[in-house]
Amino acid sequence: MEHFIETIGRNMFAIFGVMALGGAAVVVASRSAVHSVLAFLFAMLCIAGCFLSLEAEFLGMAQILVYAGGIVVLFLFVVMLVEVTKAKEKEVFQLQSRYAIGAVLLGVAAFAAVFRKVIFGVASPQALKLPENLAQGLNVAQQNAQAVSRGLFAGYLLPFEILSVVLLVALVGAVVLAKTERV
């Protein structure tokens, strides 16, 4: 039993990853948009689990807050607004989906050929390492939130500020786009 639990603990990433893939597949395949949104929520929570198992605790929690708390609720609102009065979609998939799937499979095959080289090749890639003076004080695993904030505000302050402006523009834009014609 203990051995079993230990095995699960070691393979946490793979478990969450495969569950996220299942959720994503349901998003694409399901007929009703509400089911798609719920599967999307499931996939996002599983990806948050992946983040946690990659020792990005802060991002895992942010993922749950932003996606489960914000984006999925927004999606649900719009689905309720738009889909309630509609009958079920007659055709779920596009006419050209056969060609689209063929093209994507071709891309997957090409990528898999490259990937096979990486995995089974003689020289598998070594772990990258930062120089000592750069890595100092940035122990990602132990103090995740501190490390992320230091990295964000030390190295990426300008993108962070630009992001805030972009969010403001998106806010105003969403209001302008979605409001009715008569004021």
Place this chain on the structure above:
Amino acid sequence: MVNLNAVLLISFALFSIGIVGVLIRRNALVILMCVELMLNAANLNFIAFARHSGSVSGQAFALLVMGFAAAEVAVGLALVVALYRKRDTVQVDDINLLKG
């Protein structure tokens, strides 16, 4: 420590599912969700590389990507709502004004 190749495989599969969804679905809402799936696959890669290299930049950047994804969803959903008001549909096949 998680194997880097496993992360890359999972995120690659997630991205592929997202692309398939964008290409084959008719519902604009589902297409938006699939774009989000692709962004999350990219985020997974950022975090895996950050973990692998012991640097924090990847995680900081993933946070920025998350913020941009939120902005994108807000604008995209507003567009869907506006579209629904104008054309009474969210099926992308029915929106063919520019078709020659």
